[in-house]
Amino acid sequence: MPRPFVKRQLAQRVRKTAPVTLDQNGIATGYGVDRLAAVLQMYGIDAALVGIDGEMRSFGVQPDREAWAIAIEAPNTKRRVPLSMLALHDATVATSGDYRRWVNLHGRRLSHTMDPAKGAPLQSSPASVTVVAPTCVEADAWATALMVVGAQVGDDFAQRNGLQALFVLRDETGSLQTHGLGIFFATQPWQ
Structure with a gap:
């Protein structure tokens, strides 16, 4: 027997007092790339490299039978330069970072990625x-999640779950340090 509809009062209310923008890039871009690839395949295209804003998906190989070469961007706010290269074949790659979308608030640079535990921008996180x-969509979601939990917790989690991940950290001087997990990114342990 269906239960009658009961109207409940909400004890808490939210009021917007300043302009608010929601960014769906936690997974939306990755989802869009997957959909774009699916549409191409639906129309009989059996090899392509597709991307939106740096999130990339490859299927098939290039006409010369080589994998698709893509650059992983260095986390640099002033210019776009490659940090490393990947050869993708039937795989996807996504990066989350603090170097493209950020705000400057009272002289402090804040990431666009939010810390759900604090309800505020990440205070300390990997550079990417x-x-x-x-x-x-999986790569995009994992990259964002690992960014949020940070290098140490993220490294442990990625190892336990067999993720292919590259962490890039920035020290006080701005120097970069990398640590990779999995066959794509295997590097030396943290130095």
Whole structure:
């Protein structure tokens, strides 16, 4: 027997007092890349490299039978330069970072990525996290999640779950240090 509709009062209310923008890039871009690839495949295209805003998906190979070469961008706010290169074949890659979208508030640079535990921008996080996964929505979600939890917790989590991940850290002087996990990114342990 259906229960009657009961109207409940909400004890808490939210009021917007300043302009607010929501950024769906936690997974939306990766999802869009997966959908774009699916549409191409639906129309009989059996090899392509597709991307939106740096999230990339490859299927098939290039006409010369080589994998698709893509650059992983260095986390640099002033210019776009490659940090490393990947050869993708039927794989996806996504990067989350603090170097493209950020705000300057009272002389402090704040990431666009939010810390859900604090309800505020990340205070300390890797400069970037790149993940290779079977789907771009997975790579995008994992890259954002690992960015939020940070290098130490993220490293442990990525190892336990067999993720292919590259963490890039920036020290006080601005120098970069990398640590990779999995066959795509295997590097030396933290130095």
